[in-house]
Amino acid sequence: MTRFRDDPEADALGQALAALRKARGLSQAEAGARMGVTSQAWGLYEAGRRPGMFRPDVQRRLTAALDLTPEDLALEMARQPVSPTRAAERLEEGGRAFSANGTAGSVRRTLQLRDDDLAPWAGSGVVLVYDLAVWPRRDQGCVVETDDGPVIGLYHRGDRDTVVLRGPSGDKRVLERSRIGSVGAVVARLEGVGWPQ
Structure with missing residues (x-):
């Protein structure tokens, strides 16, 4: 069994x-049936124990089962607090406890891109949600806050x-x-949100 x-x-x-x-008033069994998976499989997604849950196609299927979009999921995720104990442990366990400054919980910020320098990963107008309490994995988007911006x-x-x-x-x-100053993993990319400039 995978741990x-x-x-x-x-x-x-x-x-x-x-x-x-x-919020949609659905049970795990009902949501799973809409996606074509069992209630147990849906429960594994909700427990954060299902591989592939960060893939865009999987997120589209999950949110479509709720008559929502991946953007709705990203916005809801940005509202969810990260467990302070787990965030601190994750920074410590990798030996990369960098610029945590004692911050134990989620520290989420947003940044809107103004150009297409990162295309096709993210283009102008995309809003990045990044979390300073989460160190990025290899090849994961991140925002590094430096003296120069x-x-x-x-x-x-x-x-x-x-x-x-x-x-x-x-x-x-x-x-x-x-x-x-700090490094944070990108936890969501929001397109077409219409945020103020």
Whole structure:
């Protein structure tokens, strides 16, 4: 049997899915039937224990079963708090407890892209929701807050002195940790939200 490590991001996604299902007045069995899976399978998604739950096609199927969109799920996820204990443990266990500054809970921020430098991953107008309490996985989008402003890219690697991001075309950017204030994983990309400029 596969064992899943606690993952605050997966937990938040599962909690958001459960909140949306309950708001629609559906049981896990009813939601699962609409998606073509068992109530147990649906329950694993809500528990954050189902592989592939971050894939866009899976999120489209999950939200379609609730007559919603992946954007609805992302917005609900942005509202869900990350367990303070789990967030702190996740930063500690990877030996990457960087710029947590004692922050134990979710610290979510938004940033709207103004250009297409990250296309096709994300284009102009897309709003990124990033969480400073969640360190990015390899090839996950992240926002690095530096002295010169935010730097956005796909996380490649990090060590004691640097953080390396790569762009969609594969180009790499090395950032010195001495110039970095914080690093946060992108937990949602919202398109067509119509946020104020």
